[in-house]
Amino acid sequence: MAPVPDMQYAEVRARCGACIHPARSAGQADLYELDWEGRPALLKDFSQRPRLVRWLFSRRIAAREVRMLRRLEGLEGTPRLLATAGPEAFVMERLPGERIPNRKRGGPPAIFWANARALLDQLHARGVAHGDLRRKNILAGPNGEAYLIDFATAIRRDTPGGGRGSWLGGYLFxxxxxxxxxxxxxxKAQYAPEALDATERRWLEQMPLYLRVGRMLKKRVYRLRKRRYWRKRVKWVKWLRRKLRARKSQGRRRSRG
Structure with a gap:
């Protein structure tokens, strides 16, 4: 494994271009594009988060993803770690893929799903589980290539404890x-249900109980928040309409008087 340079944050930040993906919450990072020795790269930067958030979460998240990228060095379809820039930022390869399009626009070709399945199997064979496999974390290349990104929540088989035989690490993995x-x-079932093989159908049908409960609670919380949001919005619209009607009626009275 080639050594990864540890550079000063200011030096790396000065080489960056535009922020292509600003953080949407306190726990996320800003993504900047830059040219790294003639190749497209990304700076994942947590340094603009609040100080307490950086101290409690951001540094640990960045360190975890750096460890995972080191572990996946040489695995095609995952970003290569190029440099670290302090405890809160690092530079990684920018993969030549785009997010899977919406189902209404048509899904990726059949070869993509075979490549994605093979990449996932290779990832697990290296002792790494992604842990947050969503549509936005899977990229599709122009010729059906599959890429995986965002390993901030990934789990290694040999952690915690340091040894490959760690019981807790193996259980979490x-x-x-x-x-x-x-x-x-x-x-895959959302885009190409007819392409599911017997093993994938078993994965789909045998959903663990804790996963079902988690998704059920997530949906309920999301729906509750959405319902409250629209209730507040409707109340605000009704209040605004009442104000406008009151002003209009006052104007009519003044014109008559």
Whole structure:
């Protein structure tokens, strides 16, 4: 494994271009594009988050993803770690893929799903489970290539504890591997249900109980928040209409007087 240079943050930040993906919450990072020795690259930067968030979460998230990218060095379809820039930022390869399009626009070709399945199997064979396999974390190349990104929540088989035989590390890895497989089968079923093989159908049907409960609670919380949002919005619209009607009626009275 080639050594990864550890550079000063200011030096790397000065080489960056536009921010292509600003953070949408305190726990996310800003993504900047830059040219790294003639190749397209990305700077994942947590340094603009609040100080307490950086101290409690951001540094640990960045360190975890750096460890995962080191572990996946040489695996085609995953970004290569190019440099670290302090404890809160690092530079990685920019993969030549785009997010899977919406189903209404048509899905990727059949070869893409075979490549994505093979990449997921290779990832697990290296002892890494993604843990957050969603449509936005799977990229499709122009010729059916498959890429995986965002390993901030990934789990290694030999952590925690340091040894390959760590009981807790092995348990967490198996659970996250099950989540990866179920998520992959669910995404594939949305685009190409006829292409699911027997193994993928089993992954889809045998959803663990904890995963079902988690998704059920997530949907309920999301629907509740959405319902409250629209209630507040409707109340605000009704209040605005009442104000406009009151002003209009006052104007009519003044014109008559």
């Amino acid at each position: 198996k659970r996250c591997r099950t989540i990866d497989r179920n998520s992959f089968a669910r995404i």
